[in-house]
Amino acid sequence: PMASLVNASPIGTHSAGVGLGQTFLSGDFGINGSDSITVDLYYKYKASYSFDLLINGHLSSHSLGEKESTLVGVAAGIKAKLMELDAFTPFLIGGLGFYLPSVTRVVNNNLIRSSSTLTFGTHIGVGGELELNERVTVGTLLHFHNPFDVKQELAPEVEGSYYKLLITTLYSF
Numbered sequence: 001p002m003a004s005l006v007n008a009s010p011i012g013t014h015s016a017g018v019g020l021g022q023t024f025l026s027g028d029f030g031i032n033g034s035d036s037i038t039v040d041l042y043y044k045y046k047a048s049y050s051f052d053l054l055i056n057g058h059l060s061s062h063s064l065g066e067k068e069s070t071l072v073g074v075a076a077g078i079k080a081k082l083m084e085l086d087a088f089t090p091f092l093i094g095g096l097g098f099y100l101p102s103v104t105r106v107v108n109n110n111l112i113r114s115s116s117t118l119t120f121g122t123h124i125g126v127g128g129e130l131e132l133n134e135r136v137t138v139g140t141l142l143h144f145h146n147p148f149d150v151k152q153e154l155a156p157e158v159e160g161s162y163y164k165l166l167i168t169t170l171y172s173f
Contacts, residue, residue: 009134009172015044017170019141023060025069027160032103033069035061040143041123044079052079054093056123056143058164066111071162073145074101075123087132093125099147107155114150114158121147129168137170 006158009015025033034126038060045053055076061068067100102116123146129139149159 009046009131011046011048013046013172015042015046015137015172016043017044017137017168017169019056019143019164019166019168021164021166023062023071023162023164025062025117025160025162028103028105028158029062029069029071029101029160029162031096032064032067032105034064036060036062038164040164040166042168042170050081052081053077054079054095056097066104067106068104069160070102070116070147071145072116073100073147075121075145077123077125088130090128091126091141093123093127093141095123097121097123097145097147099145101147101160102157103152103158112155114155116151117150119148119150121145127168129170133157135172137172139168141166141168 023038024035040058043055057074059072075097077093079091079093082090099121102114104113125143127141129137131137144163146161149157151157
């Protein structure tokens with residue numbers, strides 16, 4: 001008989017993985033860059049049967065002609081499992097992060113790169129994952145990031161947000 005996969009990985013398990021998918025830009029990021037395929041890195045710590053610590057790291061550059069949006073972020077959050085349906089688990093994510101956004105944009109008919117200033121921000125997400133075995137988990141994730149506005153000395157502030165629709169793969173160790 002087959003062993004049940006429900007709660008297959010024990011509490012205290014570490015996982016690392018990648019998310020591959022589309023990044024959608026809005027605000028100043030969308031005006032100065034185009035949506036594109038990106039790769040995110042994820043680390044997960046299984047803190048309990050209901051909650052995980054999830055840390056996301058990402059770096060991407062989005063060009064639109066001579067203009068460009070550069071997004072750098074490290075975001076930590078709590079992943080709350082809504083229920084377990086055999087090996088499938090839908091979940092919600094919420095947390096805070098550090099972001100280093102910048103844009104190259106036209107200001108007073110000049111192409112100017114904004115200063116990169118470290119800022120705080122929020123992130124939320126929703127997704128589902130399927131434990132293929134005790135080591136490998138695959139899933140989908142809609143992950144929204146909202147860095148706080150970055151004031152500039154001489155140019156308008158940089159404001160915007162972005163979300164990612166990703167296919168994820170995690171390996172537990």
